[in-house]
Amino acid sequence: MTIVESSPVDGAAPAGPPLLRVTDLVKEFALTGGLVRRRVGTVKAVSGVSFDVDRHQTLGVVGESGCGKSTTGRCVLQLLTPTSGSVEFEGVDLVGLGNRELRALRPRMQIVFQDPFASLNPRMTVESIISEPFRVHGRYKVDERARVKELMRLVGLRPEHVNRYPHEFSGGQRQRIGVARALALDPDLLVLDEPVSALDVSIQAGVVNLLEELQEALGLAYLFIAHDLAVVRHISDVVAVMYLGKIVEMAPSDELYENPAHPYTQALMSAVPVPDPRVQRQRERIILPGDPPSPVDPPSGCRFRTRCWHRQELQDAGTDTSICAEQEPLLEIHSSRGIGHQAACHFPEVREVV
Amino acid sequence: MRWIRTRSTDPAASGADSAVTAGDDVFDALPPTGDGDGAVLDISVVPDRETWHGPLLEVRDLSVSFKTDEGVVHAVDSLSFEVRDDETLGIVGESGSGKSVTSMAILGLLPRTATVTGEILFRGRNLLGLREKALETIRGREIAMVFQDALTALNPVFTVGSQIAEAIGAHNEVSDAEMSERVVELLALVGIPNPRERAGQYPHEFSGGMRQRAMIAMSIANEPAVLIADEPTTALDVTIQAQVLDVLERIQDRTQSSILLITHDLGVVAGVADRVMVMYAGRQAEIGLIEEIFYEPAHPYTKGLLASLPRFDRRTSERLHRIVGQPPSLIYRPPGCAFHPRCPRSEVPGLCNQHLPPLVETSPTHASACHFADDVQAAALEEIVLPDDILLSEPVTPGDDAPPEDAT
Numbered sequence: 164m165t166i167v168e169s170s171p172v173d174g175a176a177p178a179g180p181p182l183l184r185v186t187d188l189v190k191e192f193a194l195t196g197g198l199v200r201r202r203v204g205t206v207k208a209v210s211g212v213s214f215d216v217d218r219h220q221t222l223g224v225v226g227e228s229g230c231g232k233s234t235t236g237r238c239v240l241q242l243l244t245p246t247s248g249s250v251e252f253e254g255v256d257l258v259g260l261g262n263r264e265l266r267a268l269r270p271r272m273q274i275v276f277q278d279p280f281a282s283l284n285p286r287m288t289v290e291s292i293i294s295e296p297f298r299v300h301g302r303y304k305v306d307e308r309a310r311v312k313e314l315m316r317l318v319g320l321r322p323e324h325v326n327r328y329p330h331e332f333s334g335g336q337r338q339r340i341g342v343a344r345a346l347a348l349d350p351d352l353l354v355l356d357e358p359v360s361a362l363d364v365s366i367q368a369g370v371v372n373l374l375e376e377l378q379e380a381l382g383l384a385y386l387f388i389a390h391d392l393a394v395v396r397h398i399s400d401v402v403a404v405m406y407l408g409k410i411v412e413m414a415p416s417d418e419l420y421e422n423p424a425h426p427y428t429q430a431l432m433s434a435v436p437v438p439d440p441r442v443q444r445q446r447e448r449i450i451l452p453g454d455p456p457s458p459v460d461p462p463s464g465c466r467f468r469t470r471c472w473h474r475q476e477l478q479d480a481g482t483d484t485s486i487c488a489e490q491e492p493l494l495e496i497h498s499s500r501g502i503g504h505q506a507a508c509h510f511p512e513v514r515e516v517v
Numbered sequence: 518m519r520w521i522r523t524r525s526t527d528p529a530a531s532g533a534d535s536a537v538t539a540g541d542d543v544f545d546a547l548p549p550t551g552d553g554d555g556a557v558l559d560i561s562v563v564p565d566r567e568t569w570h571g572p573l574l575e576v577r578d579l580s581v582s583f584k585t586d587e588g589v590v591h592a593v594d595s596l597s598f599e600v601r602d603d604e605t606l607g608i609v610g611e612s613g614s615g616k617s618v619t620s621m622a623i624l625g626l627l628p629r630t631a632t633v634t635g636e637i638l639f640r641g642r643n644l645l646g647l648r649e650k651a652l653e654t655i656r657g658r659e660i661a662m663v664f665q666d667a668l669t670a671l672n673p674v675f676t677v678g679s680q681i682a683e684a685i686g687a688h689n690e691v692s693d694a695e696m697s698e699r700v701v702e703l704l705a706l707v708g709i710p711n712p713r714e715r716a717g718q719y720p721h722e723f724s725g726g727m728r729q730r731a732m733i734a735m736s737i738a739n740e741p742a743v744l745i746a747d748e749p750t751t752a753l754d755v756t757i758q759a760q761v762l763d764v765l766e767r768i769q770d771r772t773q774s775s776i777l778l779i780t781h782d783l784g785v786v787a788g789v790a791d792r793v794m795v796m797y798a799g800r801q802a803e804i805g806l807i808e809e810i811f812y813e814p815a816h817p818y819t820k821g822l823l824a825s826l827p828r829f830d831r832r833t834s835e836r837l838h839r840i841v842g843q844p845p846s847l848i849y850r851p852p853g854c855a856f857h858p859r860c861p862r863s864e865v866p867g868l869c870n871q872h873l874p875p876l877v878e879t880s881p882t883h884a885s886a887c888h889f890a891d892d893v894q895a896a897a898l899e900e901i902v903l904p905d906d907i908l909l910s911e912p913v914t915p916g917d918d919a920p921p922e923d924a925t
Contacts, residue, residue, distance in 0.1 A: 227754035333843045363611040363844070364781065368825035368837035375836065390754065393829035397837065417832050434759035436784025437830050438823065440807045443787040450763055451756045453710075454724040517830040 180254035181215040182384050183239065183352055188212045188248035190231070190238050194459060204459045208234040210408040211248070213494075214401075218351065219378065221385040223399030223416070225392055225431075229455060230405040232388045236354045239386060240272055241265060252352070270300050270348035277357035279337035283329040289315070289340055290325045296347040314343040319373055335366035339373065346377070354386045359394060371398060392435045396420050404428045407466040408458055410494055414504040424504065424511040426473035433516040449516070464488040465509065477510060484510070566742065569640040572599035573775055574623070574660070574743050579635035581618050581627065581799075588848040592618040594799045596635075600743060605769070605776040607790030607807075609783060609822075613844055615799035616779045620745045623777075624662055625652045639743075658688045661741035665748035667728035671720040677731045678704075678716030684738040703734040706771075707764050726757035730764055737768055744768075745777045750785060762789060783826060787811060792882075795819050798845050798855035801876060805883030815877075815885035815894035817860045854888070862889050 189211055194204035209231040216222045224232045237243040239250055241257050250257045252268060260268075276282035283292055293314055294307045312322035318339040329337055338358060345353055355374070359367045371394060377383060389395050395402055396416055403413040404427065412425040423429045430449040437443045451470045456462055462469050468487040477484050486509050494507040581593040593615040600606050610616045621627045623637055625644060637644045639655060647655075664670040672680060678700045685691065685699055697716070704712035707730040720728055729749060736744060746765065750758040766789065769776055780786060786793055786807070793810040795803045795818065803816040814820045824838035842859040845851050851858050853870045863869035868888055877890045887893055 227756065335843070364783070365611060365822060365825055365840040366843070368827075368839040371827065372836045372839060392755070393827040396829045397827035397833060420829060430756060432829070434755040435829055436758075436762075436782065436788050437828070438783035438787050438811070438826050439828075439830075440787040440811050442830065443784065448759050448763070450759055454726060454757070 180251060181217045182253060183216040183386070184249075184251040184254075185215075185235075185239060186213045186249045186251070188235065188238055188250065189246045190234050190243060191246045207408050207458050207461060209238065209245075210461075212405075212408075212410055214403055214410070214413065216352070216384045216386055218382050218384050220401070221378065221387050221399045223387045223389065223395035223402040224405060225389060225395050225402060226405035227390060227431075227455065229407075229458065231408040231458070232405050233356055235405075236274070236356050236386055236388050240274055240354055242274070266300075270296070271350050272352040272354070273345035273348070273350040274354045274356060275338075275341050275345050275358045278361050279334055279341055280329075280361070282341055283337055285329055288326050288328055289320075289332075292329070292340060293343045293347055296344065300348060302348075310347070311343075314346055317346065317377070318343045319369070333366070334362050335370055338362060338370050342370075342373065342377070346381075349381075350383070352384045352386065354388070356388045357390070358387075360389065360391065367394070374398065392420075392432060404431065407455055407461055409466060409507065410505075411467065411508070412504075412506045413494065418504050420517055421515070422504070422513045423516060424506040424513050425467075425508045426471050427467045428506075429514050429516045430472065437517075446516075462488070464490055465492050465507075473508075473510060473512065482510075564640050566602070571641055572638075573602050573640060574600040574777075575636075575638040576619070576623070577636040577638065579619065579622060579637065580633070581615070581622055582632045583630055584632070585848075590847045591850060592631075592799050592847060593622065596796075596799075596801055598794055598801065598804060600775050600777055603769075603773050603775060604791045605778055605789055607786035607793045608777065608779045608796060609781065609786055609793060610796035611781060611844055613798070613847060614796040616796050617747055618799075619796075620662070620747050620777065620779055623745065624656055624660060625649075626662075654688075657684060657736075657741070658739040659741055660743045660745065661736040661739065663729075663732050663736045663744065663746040663749045665751055667725070667732045667752075668720065670732055671728060673720055676717050676719055677723065678718075681716070681731070681735045681738055684735045688739050699738075703738055704731065706737075706768070707731070707734045708760070709734075724757075725753055726760055729753060729757075729761050733761070733764060733768065737772060737774070740772050741774055743777060744774045745779070747779045748781070749778070751780070751782070758785075765789070783811075783823065795822075798850055799847060800855060801886055802856070803883075803885045803887075804876075805880070805885075809880065809883040813879075813883070813894055815879045815883065815890040816856075816887045817862050817893055818856050819885075820893065821859075854886070862887075862893060 188209055190209040192206040192208055193202045194206050195201060196203040212235055214222060224235060226232045234243060238245045241250070245258055248258070252272065255268070257265060257268065290308065290311050293311045297303070297305050297307055311325060315322045315325065320336060320339050320343070329340065332340065358374070359370050362370060374385070375398060378385060387395065387398055399416045401413065402416050402419045403410045404425065405411065406427050412419065412423065412428045419428070420432065423432055430451050433447065433449040437446065449472055451472065453470055456469055465487045468474055471487070474484050474487055492507045492509045494505045496505055576599070577597050579593055579596045583590045583592060596619060608616045608619065618627070622633055623644070627633060633645060635645065639659060644652065644655065671677065678697065681700045681703055682696050685696060691699070700716050701712045704715055709715050709727055709730055723731060749765070750761050753761060762785065765776065768774070778786065778790060790807050792804065792806055794801060795810065795816065797818050802818050803810065803814065810819060811823065814823060821838065821840040825840060827837055840859055845855055845858070851870070853872050854860070854863070854874050857863040857869040860869065874886045874888045876884045876886045878884045879890055879894055
């Protein structure tokens with residue numbers, strides 16, 4: 164039932180399990196309070212998320228702050244232990260795997276963090292930063308310096324800067340160092356958690372291009388987590404939209420942006436300003452009332468219903484929408500669209516908002 | 518018009534206990550007042566809207582520099598522009614381009630370490646060199662500011678209502694009852710539900726979008742002639758950004774304030790600005806009407822910037838265009854045009870790398886600081902933007918990473 168298999172992938176669909184298959188992933192955090200740190204509630208950060216990512220492919224995950232997209236990324240890498248669900252890497256479930264087994268798989272999946280200022284140790288030279296993975300994973304036989312220089316060249320940095328410190332580089336260059344470090348052990352999967360959000364526009368394009376070129380050259384699979392819908396459309400093959408811990412819509416990139424079916428996706432897209440005055444001034448903004456509800460106590464049924472403009476419209480037209488509060492909409496293939504477009508809404512309706 | 522300064526009470530405006538909703542015509546409902554009626558501060562030195570017909574705010578040859586251990590940071594260099602009545606001027610630029618420093622200079626909020634020269638004329642009166650006391654009569658009343666980070670701009674130990682009241686009380690003498698009534702009206706105006714209850718809450722009880730609206734409420738409390746919004750939506754999610762931009766638009770319709778919108782987001786500018794000024798390395802790169810900047814850019818930087826944006830409303834499979842290199846250091850700024858090391862048009866030796874390009878008019882409303890402004894404007898995008906080359910990497914000058922904003 165996952166759409167990734169049916170979406171356009173470079174070359175023929177591979178036989179066997181996908182590189183990464185996430186099924187019903189749930190992550191909850193205990194909310195403690197009081198003197199004795201008693202558990203007073205549960206933050207339901209991710210509530211049942213499923214998707215596949217294959218080689219040469221990018222799954223973009225978009226959503227607003229607090230929707231659980233970063234938590235999902237961290238659960239995939241087992242940096243956070245999922246509460247339930249499975250994360251299969253080439254058919255091997257990482258959840259519940261022993262430390263030793265996990266450690267053997269770790270080199271194959273790496274992460275690039277958002278903030279290139281915080282994620283690089285200021286006291287380490289570029290060489291020691293990029294070569295640290297070799298030491299961590301006991302690969303002492305590698306000709307470190309040669310490999311570091313090769314990696315630097317690969318990400319568009321000058322190899323002669325190998326002895327410099329992070330502060331001698333600009334934001335975009337630091338992010339390239341972060342990418343080089345992630346690539347050091349020849350991973351198959353990269354989790355990119357807002358990799359370009361902290362960069363200036365003119366620098367951002369260079370890093371996005373770099374990621375695309377690396378994917379082409381090395382066949383990497385990307386889990387690209389971002390809030391910028393324009394960057395996500397540009398880089399992703401498939402896009403998943405998250406709201407309050409759930410995927411509300413998932414489809415191949417162009418299909419999702421051209422024919423969004425979930426009211427939240429539509430509102431989100433209508434709110435993104437387009438850098439084109441004539442287009443932007445003619446667009447209709449769907450303004451959502453209020454703020455997202457707390458993930459400690461999400462609404463019953465459809466989690467979006469409290470802010471749903473579509474439900475309001477239907478109610479005004481006299482339609483019975485009580486199902487929204489009573490029953491949770493499942494992420495299912497949206498009937499009128501082709502295969503590969505899933506939306507979790509009781510009343511999905513395609514609407515052009517771009 | 519300046520309803521907030523009046524001391525006269527109108528039962529319709531202040532007596533009613535019913536909650537004011539965002540849709541109510543708060544400004545219209547208030548009684549018109551005669552000039553000077555109840556005004557606490559002498560504003561006779563600054564002409565008002567009726568008697569002044571020149572540009573509302575005029576910045577002439579503004580330069581701001583900071584002395585640091587590593588050298589002098591030239592944050593803003595010979596900047597001139599004007600803000601007219603009832604317009605929204607967008608200032609666009611990347612970090613370190615000097616846009617925030619410019620806004621701080623206008624409000625006189627720069628630290629003492631800053632060296633400021635030039636003129637900032639508000640209705641013909643130079644604000645630079647005004648004493649703090651005189652400046653205070655203008656700041657917050659005639660020119661107000663919405664800051665980027667509402668959480669740090671609001672004081673955590675006072676209620677939101679009392680902070681808005683402080684903004685009103687700084688320029689007006691009003692009774693307590695009237696004051697709380699106005700606070701509620703202002704909160705309602707920016708679309709905060711249950712304004713009466715919300716006024717008694719602390720900033721941490723507000724969400725990010727609500728805090729930003731509370732800040733807007735505070736800044737418009739005295740119906741300023743100019744509202745400076747410095748990255749007002751940068752810290753917000755897009756759906757919340759849409760709400761806040763909507764509020765700003767509605768406010769402007771009502772108060773006829775001019776807005777100086779400082780942002781790095783070309784999408785936001787595309788939606789709300791009448792004119793746009795593009796800044797690069799502390800200087801004006803280009804200024805013009807919104808359509809001129811987006812559809813007929815005459816500066817290679819503007820052109821490159823527009824081309825480097827991924828578009829979410831279009832199918833693309835190509836690589837993004839990219840401006841090579843890094844923004845320059847403001848201590849060791851390249852001679853001539855500061856953009857020349859990154860510019861594909863700077864091949865002419867001895868021109869771009871030696872001579873500072875003057876601002877050339879390409880139309881009566883459009884000017885570009887490029888030696889080849891006309892050529893650039895006429896050229897196709899491909900001729901201006903270099904093809905991407907990922908193996909190209911620039912050396913970085915030490916100290917490159919200290920944006921002047923950090924100094925303020």
